Structure formats: structure tokens, C-alpha cells
Amino acid sequence: MTRSTSVRVVFAVSLALLLSGLASxxxxxxxxxxxxxxxxxxxxxxxxxxxxxxxxxxxxxxxxHVPAPGSAEAAAPPEEGSVAASFQSAISEQQGQSLSPKQQEALSAWLARWTIPAIVTVLLNFAISLGLVIHAFNQGHVGWGLANFFLGVTTPIYLFVHVEQSMGVRLGLFALMFSPLVVAGVAVAQLASALA
Structure with a gap:
């Protein structure tokens, strides 16, 4: 399989995952x-x-129904039993007291700000990892493909050893693979400062 065909396969799989996530x-x-x-x-x-x-x-x-950003409906507290409500109640329990209205507002704004970037970075990471697994199988590196699929930790090593792209592309993919950690670090730092 040629490189352009591999790129098309990875693009098609990534697009299918994205569209199925949006459609669900x-x-x-x-x-x-x-x-x-x-x-x-x-x-x-x-x-x-x-x-x-x-x-x-x-x-x-x-x-x-998704409320418009900035509307009164969007600013309302989340429904009981929703993921956002359970997240907010867990933070309240960890602090040992209920959140003040200002902290509650800051937490709601934080959730609105960081939910989409977190989902996008995790999906991007998954697409890159899946693409590297497909690449490994297409190139005949079955052991690497299985290790990438089941362990995931070997993916950065495989990226630098077996991907036939330029060093810039390799470094870019490597950076994108660790983007969820960067997003999580920034988000947690903002949450800590908002609740302080």
C-alpha cells in the first residue's frame, strides 16, 4: 500500500469517527x-x-436542544443527574462544603470552556494512534501494531522509528499525541485558580 493510500485510509477513518461522534x-x-x-x-x-x-x-x-451561548438557559445550573451536575457535586464534596455562587459560576464557565477542547484532543489523539496502528499493519510490523493497539505506550517510539515522514511531521504528530496532557494541565490550573 502506498503512502498516499495510507493517508487516505487514516483520513477516512478519522472522518468517520468524527461524524459518528457528532451524529450520536x-x-x-x-x-x-x-x-x-x-x-x-x-x-x-x-x-x-x-x-x-x-x-x-x-x-x-x-x-x-442546545441553548445559545450567553443565554439565560445556558447559564442555568445543570440538570440533576447530568454529567456536569455530578462533576460539580464531586468538587463540592471534595472541598467539604458547598460552592459559593461565585465559585459555582466559575465552575460552570470552566466546564463550558474546557469540555469541547478536551473531547477534541482526546479524539485527535485516538485518530493519530489508530492511524499509526493501521500504518504498522500495512507496513508488515504486526508486533508493533498489536503493541500500539493494546499498550499505546509504544506508539511514540514507533512514530520515530518506522514512520517515513520528515522529522517535522514526526515531531508534530508527537506533540499532538501529548496534547490531551497539555490541555488537562491548563484546564486543571484554571479550575484551581477559579475555585481559590
Whole structure:
């Protein structure tokens, strides 16, 4: 397989992963069921429905509403049970007291600021690692490919030893592989200063 074909394969796989990640958040499912007393219940979580009612559920695809940045809806505290709410409650528990309104606002702003960069850097890291695994298998380095896939720690070594690109490209990929650590370090430093 030629280098341009390998680049196309890595690009196609990365694009497919990105699009599937974006598409999965476009719709949510809502479930409806009626209990023994005749009360109608709605939920977004199938596991909240008691097993004896699962045979009668109605399921519908629901569009997800994302509030506009800066709106009152976006500034509102997160719903109970959401990831953001559980993250905020964990920080409150670690501090031993509830957060002040100013700290709560700073935490919400921090979550809004760092959620997307964290997801993007992790996906980018995954795409690079997956591309190097595919490269290893295409070049006949099956052992390296398996080690990269299962361990991941050998990926930087493989990058410098076996990738036939210029040193600039190698260093760029190497830097991008460690971008999640950089983003996490900056984000944690900002969180610490915001909650101080």
C-alpha cells in the first residue's frame, strides 16, 4: 500500500469517527410507560423503567436542544443527574462544603470552556494512534501494531522509528499525541485558580 493510500485510509477513518461522534448526539430517546395505577411516566433512561413495564414502553426519537451561548438557559445550573451536575457535586464534596455562587459560576464557565477542547484532543489523539496502528499493519510490523493497539505506550517510539515522514511531521504528530496532557494541565490550573 502506498503512502498516499495510507493517508487516505487514516483520513477516512478519522472522518468517520468524527461524524459518528457528532451524529450520536443529534437525537435522544424518550420512553413512555403506564404503571399499574394508570399513571403515565416519561424518562430518557431505559434502565429507570421497572422490568415489568418494559414490554409496554413506547419509544420516540427526540431532538436535542442546545441553548445559545450567553443565554439565560445556558447559564442555568445543570440538570440533576447530568454529567456536569455530578462533576460539580464531586468538587463540592471534595472541598467539604458547598460552592459559593461565585465559585459555582466559575465552575460552570470552566466546564463550558474546557469540555469541547478536551473531547477534541482526546479524539485527535485516538485518530493519530489508530492511524499509526493501521500504518504498522500495512507496513508488515504486526508486533508493533498489536503493541500500539493494546499498550499505546509504544506508539511514540514507533512514530520515530518506522514512520517515513520528515522529522517535522514526526515531531508534530508527537506533540499532538501529548496534547490531551497539555490541555488537562491548563484546564486543571484554571479550575484551581477559579475555585481559590
Amino acid at each position: 448526539g443529534a437525537l435522544a430517546q424518550a420512553y413512555k410507560y403506564r404503571d399499574d395505577r394508570g399513571n403515565v411516566h416519561f424518562t430518557e433512561n431505559l434502565h429507570e423503567i421497572p422490568p415489568k413495564y418494559r414490554s409496554q414502553i413506547e419509544m420516540r426519537e427526540m431532538p436535542v
